[in-house]
Amino acid sequence: MMRPVAKGLISIIRAFSNPNVAGILRLQTQWNSPSAFQNIRPLSMSLWPFSAQPRDFSLPNASWSPEMRRVYDHYIALCEVETIGGEKKTGPWRKLPSYNRTLKYAKGGTYLSKMIQSKARLFTRSIKEHGAAFEYVIFVNKQEKRCVCVFQAGRLLEGPPGHVHGGAIATMIDTVMGGLAACLSGPIMTANLNISYRSPITLGSVVLIHSALDHVEGRKTFLTCRVTSTDETKLHTEATALFVSINVGHLFGT
Numbered sequence: 273m274m275r276p277v278a279k280g281l282i283s284i285i286r287a288f289s290n291p292n293v294a295g296i297l298r299l300q301t302q303w304n305s306p307s308a309f310q311n312i313r314p315l316s317m318s319l320w321p322f323s324a325q326p327r328d329f330s331l332p333n334a335s336w337s338p339e340m341r342r343v344y345d346h347y348i349a350l351c352e353v354e355t356i357g358g359e360k361k362t363g364p365w366r367k368l369p370s371y372n373r374t375l376k377y378a379k380g381g382t383y384l385s386k387m388i389q390s391k392a393r394l395f396t397r398s399i400k401e402h403g404a405a406f407e408y409v410i411f412v413n414k415q416e417k418r419c420v421c422v423f424q425a426g427r428l429l430e431g432p433p434g435h436v437h438g439g440a441i442a443t444m445i446d447t448v449m450g451g452l453a454a455c456l457s458g459p460i461m462t463a464n465l466n467i468s469y470r471s472p473i474t475l476g477s478v479v480l481i482h483s484a485l486d487h488v489e490g491r492k493t494f495l496t497c498r499v500t501s502t503d504e505t506k507l508h509t510e511a512t513a514l515f516v517s518i519n520v521g522h523l524f525g526t
């Protein structure tokens with residue numbers, strides 16, 4: 273029988289793979305069901321004891337360069353478009369919120385130590401200082417099955433002198449492609465990631481990470497990715513990846 277903590281986790285990961293805050297709100301309503309969630313507090317209480325909403329780390333902050341802000345404003349404008357009558361309506365793009373943690377147990381300790389449960393953070397959001405590491409925001413166009421990430425690489429991501437570490441680039445590619453795959457296919461894990469580094473990325477610069485669906489074959493979602501300058505004239509990196517749909521119990525041995 274599936275353990276309550278695992279059932280709760282499945283709902284949480286499903287909600288997070290939906291790029292819609294409504295997914296989280298829907299999740300919160302499920303907490304009223306006593307059976308599956310008795311070991312887990314409502315998400316809002318678990319993550320943010322002093323606030324009803326989790327913090328979105330992909331909003332503009334003082335570390336953003338004018339270029340980062342310009343591209344962000346460009347895509348934000350595409351999230352809401354004005355009709356001829358002057359009305360605002362939802363546009364083709366949507367900004368994904370970005371949180372720094374997915375779960376904190378109230379009780380538990382079945383799978384992870386309490387210390388790890390409470391201190392676990394999403395890798396790309398684990399450095400608190402604004403602008404020091406991964407500064408990014410992802411926009412998804414679900415109709416066109418593609419996304420664009422605006423990424424400003426901070427000074428702690430240095431690899432070759434003055435340039436971004438290949439592992440940091442791979443991390444962002446996996447994050448962006450994984451985010452799109454989850455939006456399109458639900459809970460997934462990266463099975464295969466192939467990267468070609470074409471030209472170095474200067475530390476502190478802003479680049480675009482474009483990802484698009486290639487095709488789906490049963491449980492397998494294949495995506496492509498390109499990292500370019502913001503004017504898209506320079507290619508920095510190319511990648512292809514395979515994401516395999518999972519039953520979230522796979523992660524917890526259920």
Ligand SMILES: CCCCCCCCCC(=O)SCCNC(=O)CCNC(=O)[C@H](O)C(C)(C)COP(=O)(O)OP(=O)(O)OC[C@H]1O[C@@H](n2cnc3c(N)ncnc32)[C@H](O)[C@@H]1OP(=O)(O)O
Pocket residue numbers: 368446447448450451460461462463464490491492514516517518
């Ligand atoms: C918004 C931001 C959100 C943040 C997103 C962050 C995204 C980050 C995503 C990650 O980094 S996940 C962490 C890194 N990945 C892993 O740790 C995965 C480890 N591997 C596994 O857990 C399993 O191998 C895996 C779930 C990928 C597959 O195991 P399964 O037992 O579910 O599937 P199976 O082995 O039966 O394979 C299913 C199909 O996929 C194929 N396949 C599996 N692994 C493959 C592989 N490596 N290469 C090519 N094909 C592969 C396999 O051949 C088969 O094809 P067919 O259906 O056609 O027969």
